[in-house]
Amino acid sequence: MNQDLERLRHVANLAELSLTEEEEQRFAGELGRILTLFTELDAIDTTDVPPTAHVAGIEPVSSEEGWRADVVQPGLPHDEALAGAPSVDHGGFAVPTFVE
Amino acid sequence: MADDVIAIAERVRRGETTALAVAEEALARIAARNSELNAFLTVSTVEVLEQARAVDAKRARGEALGPLAGVPIALKDALCTRGVRTTAGSKILEHWIPPYDATVVAKLRAADAVLPGKTNMDEFAMGSSNESSAFGPAKHPLDPTRAPGGSSGGSAVAVAGGMTPASLGSDTGGSIRQPAAFTGTVGVKPTYGRVSRYGLVAFASSLDQIGPFASDVRGAARVLSVIAGPDPRDMTSVAAPLDDFEGACGTSVKGLRIGVPEEYFAAGLDPEVEASVRAAIARLASDGCMVKKVQLAHTRHAVATYYVLAPAEASSNLARFDGVRFGLRVPGDRRTAGSTRSALRAMYGATREAGFGDEVKRRILVGTFVLSAGYYDAYYLKAQKVRTLIRRDFEAAFREVDAIVCPTTPSPAFRLGEKTGDPLAMYLADVYTLPASLAGLPAMSVPCAPTRAGLPVGLQIIAPALRETTMFALAAAWEAAQA
Numbered sequence: 001m002n003q004d005l006e007r008l009r010h011v012a013n014l015a016e017l018s019l020t021e022e023e024e025q026r027f028a029g030e031l032g033r034i035l036t037l038f039t040e041l042d043a044i045d046t047t048d049v050p051p052t053a054h055v056a057g058i059e060p061v062s063s064e065e066g067w068r069a070d071v072v073q074p075g076l077p078h079d080e081a082l083a084g085a086p087s088v089d090h091g092g093f094a095v096p097t098f099v100e
Numbered sequence: 101m102a103d104d105v106i107a108i109a110e111r112v113r114r115g116e117t118t119a120l121a122v123a124e125e126a127l128a129r130i131a132a133r134n135s136e137l138n139a140f141l142t143v144s145t146v147e148v149l150e151q152a153r154a155v156d157a158k159r160a161r162g163e164a165l166g167p168l169a170g171v172p173i174a175l176k177d178a179l180c181t182r183g184v185r186t187t188a189g190s191k192i193l194e195h196w197i198p199p200y201d202a203t204v205v206a207k208l209r210a211a212d213a214v215l216p217g218k219t220n221m222d223e224f225a226m227g228s229s230n231e232s233s234a235f236g237p238a239k240h241p242l243d244p245t246r247a248p249g250g251s252s253g254g255s256a257v258a259v260a261g262g263m264t265p266a267s268l269g270s271d272t273g274g275s276i277r278q279p280a281a282f283t284g285t286v287g288v289k290p291t292y293g294r295v296s297r298y299g300l301v302a303f304a305s306s307l308d309q310i311g312p313f314a315s316d317v318r319g320a321a322r323v324l325s326v327i328a329g330p331d332p333r334d335m336t337s338v339a340a341p342l343d344d345f346e347g348a349c350g351t352s353v354k355g356l357r358i359g360v361p362e363e364y365f366a367a368g369l370d371p372e373v374e375a376s377v378r379a380a381i382a383r384l385a386s387d388g389c390m391v392k393k394v395q396l397a398h399t400r401h402a403v404a405t406y407y408v409l410a411p412a413e414a415s416s417n418l419a420r421f422d423g424v425r426f427g428l429r430v431p432g433d434r435r436t437a438g439s440t441r442s443a444l445r446a447m448y449g450a451t452r453e454a455g456f457g458d459e460v461k462r463r464i465l466v467g468t469f470v471l472s473a474g475y476y477d478a479y480y481l482k483a484q485k486v487r488t489l490i491r492r493d494f495e496a497a498f499r500e501v502d503a504i505v506c507p508t509t510p511s512p513a514f515r516l517g518e519k520t521g522d523p524l525a526m527y528l529a530d531v532y533t534l535p536a537s538l539a540g541l542p543a544m545s546v547p548c549a550p551t552r553a554g555l556p557v558g559l560q561i562i563a564p565a566l567r568e569t570t571m572f573a574l575a576a577a578w579e580a581a582q583a
């Protein structure tokens with residue numbers, strides 16, 4: 001198996017994404033081309049540059065008074081929370097077997 | 101829609117028309133144009149008439165009406181609406197009905213706006229042409245063979261096609277500004293954190309921001325003033341006081357220092373777009389703005405940086421679509437190449453295979469890869485460091501100037517199908533909108549002179565964080581200069 005396809009299958013497995021054979025072939029090539037675009041970043045000197053995970057300099061809403069007060073707010077009613085679920089059993093989300 | 105946001109609100113308030121008549125007119129315009137333009141995925145006929153009657157009843161009782169009284173506002177289908185299906189342009193949510201409203205939707209209701217429907221979009225906001233929508237693309241109102249832009253294409257078309265005077269979109273890397281430029285509408289991406297993201301179907305959480313489209317600058321300013329503000333349900337929303345966005349429109353721009361970044365006039369820029377944008381800048385100069393050259397040296401790396409970071413965040417955000425709590429479920433085959441897996445994992449894989457389209461799969465795969473063991477530092481962490489350099493470019497520029505002006509897009513609206521065969525060509529079309537997104541800055545697109553073929557061109561205005569007022573002052577000055 002070529003390396004592009006092997007890498008694609010590993011990533012699809014991590015992402016819980018089943019793919020058809022046609023998709024595997026196509027995405028393996030596209031993933032390779034997209035990763036090639038990213039190699040331009042290697043040439044940029046980022047010595048001592050801190051990463052930005054989130055735009056700084058803006059304080060989040062909760063920070064002004066420290067932690068926000070622990071006040072009970074109305075939540076989503078149980079039946080409404082379950083209303084969009086594909087399968088419901090005993091008042092919970094039902095899933096297929098995952099232990100033998 | 102003949103009238104703009106403010107004209108409608110004022111006429112409804114004064115009793116010169118009724119909210120019901122305005123809503124009926126909007127529905128008639130949607131009915132007349134939507135089969136051709138595919139701007140709306142869901143038209144809420146019953147709900148919008150009910151909302152309009154409630155506004156009229158409120159006025160009849162002598163109660164004060166809100167700032168968007170009777171104004172029809174279309175909503176991108178990534179915004180949760182209680183009781184009205186919300187697809188995010190995806191098969192995986194085709195039949196999903198949210199049990200709650202996004203904060204922005206609740207705020208529009210409280211301001212007495214009426215909500216005629218949900219607009220088409222690239223699937224999960226991943227795209228620049230609306231062609232990744234699972235429900236077919238929205239079409240450009242001036243030329244249905246062209247893309248209206250994306251991802252908020254339907255929201256742009258709703259306004260450009262005269263169906264509603266304003267709409268909401270979301271902008272992660274240009275998804276409001278680019279379709280605004282393509283369709284000749286005003287589109288605003290506020291400062292990251294200005295508007296609550298609660299109830300927005302998440303794409304890339306460190307970049308996503310909700311904002312308005314409108315037929316004019318003041319209308320966009322009024323809608324933004326309604327939806328902005330801190331929200332305890334979004335810890336990234338900003339506690340800063342709300343400025344008077346609408347009041348900023350019409351203030352003098354004399355003496356404002358505007359920066360022109362040469363990197364935004366690079367090879368690949370359509371000459372007609374360049375001429376139109378440079379003419380707008382010259383006009384602002386003759387109105388008393390001081391034009392200065394600025395450098396944004398890392399601009400050309402914004403595409404690579406963004407297309408590492410946004411898919412990484414998306415791959416994590418979209419893990420929630422697993423067939424368990426909402427949306428589509430497809431039972432899978434437990435046998436895979438060489439092994440068997442649990443029925444649960446088979447269901448995850450088959451549901452996501454059937455529910456997601458190509459572009460979403462592509463970005464989940466890219467994002468999962470750049471976060472995977474052994475590659476995180478080389479790709480994800482590296483891109484986060486380059487994001488810092490892009491931010492620093494803007495910080496340095498804003499020590500010299502009050503705002504930056506440049507093209508919104510390198511070309512006018514391209515043809516449907518022109519870039520769908522090549523994901524990289526589509527990504528490169530975002531080059532001028534990505535940097536402000538990565539830096540979290542407010543930016544907007546306002547129409548400037550169209551091309552000879554009549555296609556709209558967008559002038560982009562980028563301001564320092566939380567300085568939307570500067571942006572609106574310039575946009576309104578430019579709009580007035582053209583009138």
